[in-house]
Amino acid sequence: MTDVDATPYPEDRDPIDATSLAGRADRILDPGADDVAVTRSEERLVVRTDTVPVRRVRIRKVIVSEERTVTVTVRREELRVEEEPLDGTDVVDPGTVLPIGSGDAIELVLHEEQVEVVTRVVPVERVRVVTDVVTEQRSLTETVGHEEVDVVDEDLTDRH
Secondary structure, eight states, X not given: OOOEEOSOOOTTSOOOOGGGGTTOOEEEOOTTOSOOEEEOOBOOEEOOOOOXXXXXXXXXXXXXXXXXXXXXXXXXXXXXOOOOOOOTTOOOOTTOOOSSOTTOOOOOOOOBOOOOOOOOOOOOOOOOOOOOXXXXXXXXXXXXXXXXXXXXXXOOSOOO
């Protein structure tokens, strides 16, 4: 099993690539020593993340028109003529002057309420756009190489 180092790799060093292992078995030879040491290297996975743009979002306000029906109560003045029957006691003498003469008219001005429609723009809602960072786990599989050390024992004695 190969260890995976998930810590960020220092920016000033390049990670080991597959071609960098060739010829890496460094020998340390000490002429006065009986033993030989070899340094064995292996590749390790170095994982880093980069933030890249993936989508552009535009936010726009548009005006949507819709029809509304509102019921409004309006009033108006109407002229009503009330007639009262006269009984025998309500006799008007022929010499009595009435406020309206014959052929004269009474003029009145009648009023009514009229509906006036005005639209006003009023604030009704505040909308905020918030960016959330979502964290997820991803599994990655990669092949790594390693060096193996072989010891070849050659008999150098002459067998003649």
